[in-house]
Amino acid sequence: MNVRRLVLFVPLVVVVGLGAFLYQRLDDDPYARDSALLSRPFPEFSLSTLSDPQSRLDASLLKGQVSLVNVWGEWCPTCKHEMPQLLDLASRGVHMVGVDYKDTRAKGRQFLEEFGNPFSVNLFDPDGTLGFDLGVYGAPETFLVDAEGVIRYHHTGYIRPEDVRDVILPTLERIAEPATNAASTPDEEASS
Structure with a gap:
């Protein structure tokens, strides 16, 4: 008789355990995921720009x-x-590169005419090859790249105003510091 009662409680224990697990996961950000490319060089590419099909740009950009x-x-x-938010960042002097992903030139150009163009250059990736190399599974996705061409931050999804204030700008400042410090080091050595 006791075994029967225990068997009746097994489904209850499973349901309660599953419910507790799912409840804990409610606060997780579905877009939050670490990129496998963090601290690695930006993938090599050779793509034309959205505005000029004859041009070719690569990761040296x-x-x-x-x-x-x-x-x-x-x-x-x-x-x-x-x-x-991207237009705001551009107005603050942030160097921005767009990747028009799985699009047509005409539609990409029309989008920029309608919503503005914060990018200094737009790479045209109609087949999604660069997107694939970046591990992109949708748009928008954003990467912050240091002066050496190394990916330092990855943001999946929509950049909200608070993301600009709390994450993007502080991260840009942080990754720009090593370049600033390295640039000032030779002057410091010359003055000593």
Whole structure:
């Protein structure tokens, strides 16, 4: 008789355990995931720009200055909502590179005309090859790249105004510091 009662409680224990596990996960950000590329060089690529099909740019584009790389597409409704934040960052002097992902040139150009163009250059990735190498599974996704071309931060999804204030700007300042300190070191050595 006692074995029967124990068997009746097994489903209850399983349901309670599963419920507790799911309850703990409610606060998890579904977009939060670590990129396998953090602290690694930006993937090599050779792509044309959105404006010029004859041009070819490669990863050297991301060396020499801190850059924000934003993967976007005209087909992406969330990309439209984050554009004010990207325009704000551009107005603050942030070097921004866009990656028009799985799009057409005409639609990409139309999107930028309608919502603004914060990017110093837009790479055209119609087949998603660079997106694949970056591990992108949708748009928008954003990468902060240091002056050596190394990925230092990855943001999945929409950049909200508080993300700019609390994460993007502080991270940009932090990764720009080593370049500033390295640039000032030779002067300090000369004065000693």
